[in-house]
Amino acid sequence: MILSAHRSLLVFSGLCLLVCSPAKTQNERPAASLAKHEHREVTFNRDLAPIVFRTCAPCHHPGEAAPFSLLTYGDVKSHARQIADLTQKRIMPPWLPEASEWKFNDDLHLTPEEIFLFQKWVDAGLPEGAPADIPPQPKFDSSWHLGQPDLILRADSSYEVPASGSDVYWNFIFRVPLEKTRWIKAIEIRPGERRLVHHANLIIDRSQSSRRLEKTFGSGFPGMELQIESEAFDPDGHFLFWKPGTIPAPAPPDMALRLDPGNDLVLNTHLQPSGKTEKIQPAIGIYFTSEPATRFPVLLQLENDRKLDIPAGEKNFLVTDEFKLPEAVSLLAIYPHAHYLGRDMLALAKFPNGATKTLLHIPRWDLNWQAVFTYTKPVDLPAGTVISMRYRYDNSADNPANPNSPPQRVVAGNRASDEMAHLWLQVLPQSPVTESQDPRRVLQEAIARHHIANNPGDFEAHYNLAAMLQARGQTLQSIEHYQRALALRPGDATVENALGSAYFASGDFPNAIKHLSVAVASRPDYFDSQYNLGLAFANAGQFPQAIEHLRAAVVLHPKDADAEANLGAALAANGDTQQAIAHLRRALELNPQHTLARENLDSLTKPQ
Amino acid sequence: MTSRSTRTKLIATGPVLFVFLAIASFAGMASAQTALDLRGKSVDPFHSSRGKITVLVFARIDCPITNRYAPLLQEMNDAHKDKVAFWFVYPDKKTTAEEISEHLRQFSISIPALRDPSHSLVKHASVTITPEVAVFDSGGQLLYHGRIDNLYEIAGRSRPAPTTHELRDVLDAAIAGKPSPLASAPAVGCYISDLE
Numbered sequence: 001m002i003l004s005a006h007r008s009l010l011v012f013s014g015l016c017l018l019v020c021s022p023a024k025t026q027n028e029r030p031a032a033s034l035a036k037h038e039h040r041e042v043t044f045n046r047d048l049a050p051i052v053f054r055t056c057a058p059c060h061h062p063g064e065a066a067p068f069s070l071l072t073y074g075d076v077k078s079h080a081r082q083i084a085d086l087t088q089k090r091i092m093p094p095w096l097p098e099a100s101e102w103k104f105n106d107d108l109h110l111t112p113e114e115i116f117l118f119q120k121w122v123d124a125g126l127p128e129g130a131p132a133d134i135p136p137q138p139k140f141d142s143s144w145h146l147g148q149p150d151l152i153l154r155a156d157s158s159y160e161v162p163a164s165g166s167d168v169y170w171n172f173i174f175r176v177p178l179e180k181t182r183w184i185k186a187i188e189i190r191p192g193e194r195r196l197v198h199h200a201n202l203i204i205d206r207s208q209s210s211r212r213l214e215k216t217f218g219s220g221f222p223g224m225e226l227q228i229e230s231e232a233f234d235p236d237g238h239f240l241f242w243k244p245g246t247i248p249a250p251a252p253p254d255m256a257l258r259l260d261p262g263n264d265l266v267l268n269t270h271l272q273p274s275g276k277t278e279k280i281q282p283a284i285g286i287y288f289t290s291e292p293a294t295r296f297p298v299l300l301q302l303e304n305d306r307k308l309d310i311p312a313g314e315k316n317f318l319v320t321d322e323f324k325l326p327e328a329v330s331l332l333a334i335y336p337h338a339h340y341l342g343r344d345m346l347a348l349a350k351f352p353n354g355a356t357k358t359l360l361h362i363p364r365w366d367l368n369w370q371a372v373f374t375y376t377k378p379v380d381l382p383a384g385t386v387i388s389m390r391y392r393y394d395n396s397a398d399n400p401a402n403p404n405s406p407p408q409r410v411v412a413g414n415r416a417s418d419e420m421a422h423l424w425l426q427v428l429p430q431s432p433v434t435e436s437q438d439p440r441r442v443l444q445e446a447i448a449r450h451h452i453a454n455n456p457g458d459f460e461a462h463y464n465l466a467a468m469l470q471a472r473g474q475t476l477q478s479i480e481h482y483q484r485a486l487a488l489r490p491g492d493a494t495v496e497n498a499l500g501s502a503y504f505a506s507g508d509f510p511n512a513i514k515h516l517s518v519a520v521a522s523r524p525d526y527f528d529s530q531y532n533l534g535l536a537f538a539n540a541g542q543f544p545q546a547i548e549h550l551r552a553a554v555v556l557h558p559k560d561a562d563a564e565a566n567l568g569a570a571l572a573a574n575g576d577t578q579q580a581i582a583h584l585r586r587a588l589e590l591n592p593q594h595t596l597a598r599e600n601l602d603s604l605t606k607p608q
Numbered sequence: 609m610t611s612r613s614t615r616t617k618l619i620a621t622g623p624v625l626f627v628f629l630a631i632a633s634f635a636g637m638a639s640a641q642t643a644l645d646l647r648g649k650s651v652d653p654f655h656s657s658r659g660k661i662t663v664l665v666f667a668r669i670d671c672p673i674t675n676r677y678a679p680l681l682q683e684m685n686d687a688h689k690d691k692v693a694f695w696f697v698y699p700d701k702k703t704t705a706e707e708i709s710e711h712l713r714q715f716s717i718s719i720p721a722l723r724d725p726s727h728s729l730v731k732h733a734s735v736t737i738t739p740e741v742a743v744f745d746s747g748g749q750l751l752y753h754g755r756i757d758n759l760y761e762i763a764g765r766s767r768p769a770p771t772t773h774e775l776r777d778v779l780d781a782a783i784a785g786k787p788s789p790l791a792s793a794p795a796v797g798c799y800i801s802d803l804e
Contacts (some may be wrong), residue, residue, distance in 0.1 A: 064778050067672035078700075081799040082763065091764045163681035163716075166768050195672070272766075275675035340768060366765060397771075400761035405771030416768065 029332065041127025042120045044073045052076055053138045053312045055093040056083075057107050058245040061140045065194040065244030071137055073128050080126055086119040094369040096362040106245075145247050146186055149285030151176070153265075156218030158281035161271050167416065168273070171283055173210055174265040183256035185289040186249070187458070189242040191269060192280035198368050199268040202240035202284065203228055204257070205264040207528075222338075225414040226268055237297035237426055237440075239333055241372040246444040250287065254294045255428075259286075270368075295428060297332060298440045300447050302389045302423040306455045307411035310341060310419065312407040317341075317395060319421040321454065322388035326446045327439045329427035330378035334360050336389075337422040338400040340367055341410060344392040347423055352384040354381050357389070367401065378428065391424040415482040438574035444468055459488040463495060466502070475506045493519045497529040504532060509540040527556040531563055534570065554583075561591035569600050575602055641705035641732050643697060643722035646705040651722060653729070654748045656683030658693070661746055661782050663775075664694045664697050664729060665719070666800065668738040669711040672795040673763065677739055677756050678715035685719050691783050694719045699738070724732055730800055740795035743778050743788075752778040754793035 042048070052070055060070035069075050076083065086092040087110055095108035121127070155172040162168070191197040213221040238257050251257065267282055304321040311317075342365040350356045355374050358372060381387070395407050400501045403417045404410070410419050429439035445468050451461035466481035482499040489495060500516035503509070512534045519529035534550035537543070550567035557563060568583035581604055587597035650683045657725045659723055665681055685694040690794040696719050698708055708721050724730060733742030734753050757770035774793045781789055 068670040078802050078804075079798060081802050085799075086763060088706065089762065091762055094764065164676070250671065273676065275678040400758075400765070400767055402771075403768040 027371070035479050039451055041129075041135065042124055043115055043127045043280055044121065045129035045131065046133035047129075048076065048119050048121055049073075049134050050112070051114050053135060055110065057138050058247075062140075063142050063194070064140070065197065067195065079125050080118075080122050081260045084122045087115045087118050093431075094366075096364070096366065096369055096371070097373060098361045098363055100358045100361060102359070102379055103376045105376055129355075130566055136351070144188055144285050144287075146188060146287055149188065150288045151286040152283060153286070154283045155220065155267070155281050157220065158192075158279040159220055159271075161278050162273055162278060163275055163277045164273050166273075167198070168222075168271045169267050170220055170222055170271060171226065172220045172265065172269070173205075173214065173218070174284055176263055176265060176286075178259060178261045178263070181260045182260060182288050183290070183292050184259055184286055185251055185253070185256050185291075186287040187240055187257075187265075188248040188287075189240070189246070189267065190283045190285070191242060191267075192282045193278055194244060196242075196271050196274055196278060196280055197242075198272055199244075199370060200242040200270070200282070201268045202242070203266045203268065204259070205266050206260065206262075208262065208264050210264060210266045210482065223268075224270075226266060227453065228266065228494045229456060237299040239299075239335060239372045239426055240480060241425075243333070243369075243371050252295075253289065253291055255297065256289050256291060256293045258293065291489070293316070295425050296433075296440060298329075298429045298443050300387075300425045300443060302387060302425070303451070304389075304421050304454060305419075306457075307418045308393075308412040308421055310393050310410045312409050313396050314399065314403075315394050317393040319391045319393065321421070321423070322386050323447065323450050325381055325383055325385045325387065326442050328383045328430040328495050329443070330430060331359070331375065331381055331425055331427050332378050333372055333374040333426040335372045335424040335426075335529060336360060336362060336365075336391075337370065337420055337424065338365060338367070338391055338393070339416060339419050340403050340417055341393040341395050341399060343394040345581040346390040348388045348390070349379075349381055350386040350388065352382055355492060376477075377396060380430075386401060387423075387425065389421070391421050391423075393419065397541065398595065439480075441468060441472065457488060459485050462488065463498070467498065470498070470505065472504050474503055478502050479506065491518065491522060493523040493526055493529065496522070497526065497532060500529070500536065501532050504536050504539070509536050512536040520552075524552070525556060525561075525604065527560075530556060531560075531566075534563075535566060537568045538566065538573065543570050546570040547574060561587045561594050561597065564590060565594055565597035565600070568597065572600060572604055580604060612655050635714075643724040643729050645722055646709055647721070648705070651716055653693070653695045653697075653722065654744065657695075659746055660691055660693040661688075661779065662801040663692055663694045663779070664733055664735075664742045664744075665694060666730065666733070666735050666738050666740045666742070667696050667698055667705055667711075667782070668700055668798055668803075669698070669707055671798045673760055675715055676759070678717055680718065680756065682717055684760040686777070686790040688779065688783065692779060694730060696721040697724050697729050698722070699724045699730050699800050703803070727800070734792075735795070736800055737795035737797045738800060739797050741775050743775070743782065746784060751782060751788040752791055752793075753795075754790075760796040763798070 049603060056070040056172060059066040062069060068079065078208035083092070093108040093110065098232045099109055153174045153176065155174065159170045184213060187202060189200055189202055191200050203226060209228060210226065265284065267284070269282065271280065272535055282376050300321050302321040304319050307319045334347060336347065338345065345362040345365050347359040348356055349359050359379065395410055396404065397407055399406065429443060431439045433439065445465065448461045448465035448468065451458045452465065462481045462485040466478040466485060469481065470478035479499065479502045482502055486492065486495045486499060496515045496519035500512045500519060502517060503512035513533065516529050516536055519526060520533050523529065530549045531553040534546045534553060537549065538546035547567065550563060550570055553560070553563040554567055564583050564587035568587060571583060572580035581601065584597045584601040587594050588601065641654055642650045642652045653664065681694065695716065699720065705723065708723065712721055733750065735742055739756065740754060741756055743751045745751055754774060756775045758767065758772045759770040760766045774790065777789050781787065
């Protein structure tokens with residue numbers, strides 16, 4: 001009798017764990033130069049229309065997020081002083097990073113010369129200019145940007161955004177109906193009424209762990225930050241971020257995103273009341289490719305939330321973290337994350353040759369305009385490069401974004417009024433994956449150990465490190481870190497399950513049964529732990545108990561061939577040949593290639 | 609209009625000669641402070657709100673900041689019906705009465721609306737922004753003009769929630785017969801001067 005497979009989960013927290021569908025193609029920047037315009041009249045058609053069409057119109061057109069259109073002379077004229085004012089203050093177009101050595105896609109940064117043109121135009125009395133000077137008006141259409149998607153999913157129910165009050169964070173779960181593993185080259189997020197949606201993040205939930213947060217099936221759930229559990233070692237390193245004006249771009253052909261049957265996609269939205277009650281019901285369009293990924297980016301997270309304890313009134317609170325890369329990588333994208341008190345956010349790379357360069361500098365953070373920034377060309381970071389983040393927080397009354405009045409002491413947490421200090425990097429390891437060495441694991445293990453060094457009480461770091469060690473076969477070390485995670489969250493069903501499965505792997509069935517039983521008792525609908533407990537009992541020779549828990553697993557996941565096969569095996573071992581045959585046949589119906597089910601069935605049905 | 613107030617303005621006409629020019633009282637000027645209701649009829653909001661505190665809310669149908677304040681303004685209107693008369697005033701001469709009616713309907717506003725194409729009320733209230741409120745006492749004296757609260761630091765950048773509540777504070781003082789706590793505070797939104 002052969003029994004197989006144990007499962008555990010890897011926990012990630014934070015906003016994003018997904019694919020880049022950054023945005024639009026770059027239009028060539030008009031080379032506005034101050035000298036060129038000094039001695040002649042500035043006109044809308046010749047001087048401003050190219051800037052407005054490139055940087056304003058993508059959001060300021062009907063159906064998009066911005067409040068009014070900026071497509072014609074008349075449109076712009078009726079907001080002229082406002083535009084001149086907001087561009088000068090660098091509020092519009094919304095673009096947080098300062099210009100630096102490495103450029104980002106869809107850079108909306110205006111040059112001082114461009115900003116000056118708006119001032120000059122207002123001073124000149126808003127001249128329209130010659131009709132021949134105006135470039136063609138950009139065309140926007142409301143259909144799917146990449147053509148008809150292969151699969152369109154709508155949120156099961158809409159969410160009603162109240163007419164007034166503070167910003168709202170709501171999550172929608174998309175249950176993807178897949179029969180087999182598919183590869184995704186692009187996803188378009190259509191968040192619904194765009195005026196209400198400040199930004200949205202799509203996260204893959206490989207273990208349906210978010211479903212537990214819904215009050216009723218399909219209702220969605222509140223929350224600014226998500227904690228998603230991800231099956232075993234699966235370092236999917238993709239961002240899927242939406243902000244107003246985003247046009248999806250397909251991922252490079254060899255970097256498609258894997259989606260398996262049973263995976264959910266969770267859309268985390270930041271919504272702002274508009275003055276009337278409105279319903280939003282987002283949709284996503286998925287574009288598949290037949291080419292599986294051959295290159296796999298990794299997300300690395302620098303963070304130092306433990307240092308976030310900002311006294312009320314503190315104007316300049318510094319939080320830093322630094323991490324030395326154990327492998328050479330190409331940096332593809334960067335995503336800084338703080339809440340309302342963040343002010344100045346800096347990410348640096350100190351190269352092995354001693355040079356220090358700025359990867360990202362946001363001199364004035366604004367949560368409302370957060371984004372994933374994708375480099376136009378990947379940035380080479382050799383092994384030994386030290387990445388650092390230096391975030392400054394302003395918890396004084398002078399910070400207009402301060403959610404507390406008067407200011408209060410603020411610590412790390414998931415609520416909007418708590419703080420965070422995270423920096424996500426999407427990197428592509430430069431050395432190849434071989435049988436003996438996976439650079440993704442080297443990176444993930446190094447970052448987990450880094451987090452533990454920063455914060456020995458970091459539950460997720462212990463858990464993730466344990467899961468990686470377990471995946472690598474270092475079972476005893478993995479048990480040690482699972483135990484440390486369990487000490488931080490006693491009774492946590494996910495950890496009890498993982499620790500049980502690690503004991504199982506080490507051959508310690510009594511301890512496996514002990515921890516898996518705790519997991520099952522606290523969450524009877526937890527498939528993985530029912531399945532694992534069934535296997536543990538079977539391996540310990542306690543077949544009636546094994547049958548009980550494998551039956552429970554089959555009820556929870558009726559289409560799981562492994563569960564059916566093992567139930568069949570346990571029934572056979574317990575002497576119930578008839579039922580055993582039925583379940584082994586069912587396993588083969590679900591997966592005709594299931595070797596264990598085939599062998600066991602053959603041994604039961606063929607004459608000895 | 610019961611009480612009368614007189615303002616004087618000093619005008620220099622030469623290096624030495626000063627002329628005191630008496631500006632008509634608000635009561636006397638009231639007939640000039642007219643705007644159009646949605647049927648095109650000339651209306652003097654100060655006359656119509658006689659005996660009450662008057663709040664003019666300068667608005668624009670394509671201004672998201674104005675829209676976001678609709679529930680709060682409606683709530684304040686409902687809470688102080690007996691003592692305060694609210695008016696929505698639309699200064700854009702290109703906006704039609706039909707568009708305004710639709711705007712009010714969409715945002716569930718029952719406050720009466722006026723069109724102010726000649727910017728007569730705009731000038732009278734010294735406002736420059738939509739949304740900006742102007743509060744007048746029952747005698748028509750301008751008590752306050754400016755923002756409703758500080759939800760917006762600047763257009764495009766809002767706080768999680770306001771931390772000052774200027775309109776509420778001014779109205780509470782006016783209703784209690786106390787002096788206004790402040791005369792103005794900068795409003796955030798769209799510039800009225802951008803309208804023709």
